[in-house]
Amino acid sequence: MQMPTPIRAPTWVSRRRHFEQKLWDLDKCKDINQLKQMQTLVYKSHLQQDPFIAPKLISAFSNCRQIGSALKVFEQAGESNSNVRLYNALIRAYVCNFQALKGFETFLNMQCAGIFPDNFTFSFLLKGCSGKCCLSLVSMIHTHVVKWGFEDDIYVPNSLIDAYSKCGVVGVRAAGKLFRGMKERDVVSWNSMVGALLKAGDLSEARKVFDEMPERDRVSWNTMLDGYTKAEQMSVAFELFKNMPQRDVVSWSTMVSGYCKAGDLEMARMLFDKMPSKNLISWTIMISGYAEKGLVNEAIELYVQMEETGLRLDVAAFVSILAACAESGMLSLGKRVHDTVERSMYKCNTLVCNALIDMYAKCGSLHKAYKVFNGLKKRDLVSWNAMIHGLGMHGRGKKALELFFKMKQEGFVPDKVTLVGILCACNHTGLVDEGIIYFYSMEKDYGVIPEVEHYGCLIDLLGRGGYVREAFELARKMPLEPNVKIWGSLLGACRMHKAVELADDVRDLLVKLEPKNAGKLSALSNIYASAGDWDNVANIRLMMKSIGRPKQSGASLLQLNDEYREFTVMDKSHVKSDKIYQMVDGLGQHLKLLSPVPASHCDE
DNA sequence: CTAGGGTTAG
Known part of the structure; x- marks a missing residue:
């Protein structure tokens, strides 16, 4: 009689199963050490040329930002393996690791190798165009798409619309043409088209397309909503928000963000508190909103509350909040955020550290900025720019120039931002001759054509x-x-050097500015008025008179969040006039404190 | 037995 053997597979079988299971999930592997172990196993089993395994390995390395290893896998997969997937994986690896050019190169190599691209190839390539404004490149890819017959694969034209939409107004027109010519459109095609029109600033056309949509999903509504908030049409946005069939966390966050940008922090907070669920992005929006507008207590209180919920900040959250602190000079919150950064996994992250450097520099804490800069292992151009500009704008021009030389020594190529920093440094340190020399040689030496900021400096x-x-x-x-900044600095110069005989030049310049910028002079006059700088107020009124601008009794335009509002003396018609007068008063105090002579206008 | 792609808020 025979005993039944226990049903148990030999170890090697279960090991193999286990291995196979792991191979299938290879591309989901996030841990680099585990991945390297897997790679060794793959090579030991001679699977490195397997048409399914090799692309997975490439994707996995790409996800772990190991583009070098990804390329090695590709090369070792061998030419015998003329596999679209392999090429697709490599293209995606490049594109997702900010080497779009290499991606296009791979696309060309692929064709040289006689391998036909498929629909995925084009989606990946088009993703590589995003963020850049390269119409010719997109339309070239479009040509290839048509040539290979993928214009009816819904994913490909959808990607094309999106890529076109990032190429300015002309690109959006191309997107529209493509959209109208599509055999069938799904909700993503419609959403992309609405998004494209909104990016081009064509709110009314976007709304038309939105209304025409055969079906709308959450994304459609949220996209349209964002269009109105970006245009600061909060009442229309609110109407849409009310009428939405369903509101998710994106809809709520969009509204909060819109009210923050419009300066209505109370309404923003009210919606924020009413949100059915909040995520990291919602918190970031509200905290940055407070920080940007200088509401210290509210910002810090909310930041602490967020930390108490146990949410972990990511790179974007750190950068957004720090940028807001930098804008309003909110050092107290900035320091707190820095504490969190130190305790996080991002304390060596270049993007985060750049934001820290900029924040400390703009808040006048140069020592701290320098400390972060020095501790930063992987500095990029932005790190150098932030530090140079920070030193320069606080009168440490010599040190800024020293850093400029060092940066060039280390092989960094100065860009237009660097040069603004350098000119600014010369300006704030009284290095007049150096500044002039840098300005007139910047095109020759660095290939940077002077822009308004450079002229301003x-x-x-x-x-x-x-x-x-x-x-x-x-x-x-x-x-x-x-x-306006140039105007301000000219006025400052006139006052400083008592140069009143420049009336003709003033008029010439005004002719150049008028009539498009009618409000700007008044705005400037208002700023000087709040600062109690009556000399310059008189100067401006004189100038306004000199070009025959009709005198408006006591009316002035005050710039509020990029919008000009008209006020007359002691105007109480505006609902928030109290707040505005308070603000103007505060601004006056600031200006008095900060600038005995009107401040330099090349900063920021 | 296989994968992989497009749209919304910071």
């Missing part, structure tokens, strides 16, 4: 250095339209 520099006439001359001759 130089004009400020000239004016402060006593070359008032030259400053005016430059403002008049510059190929770009002078902005």
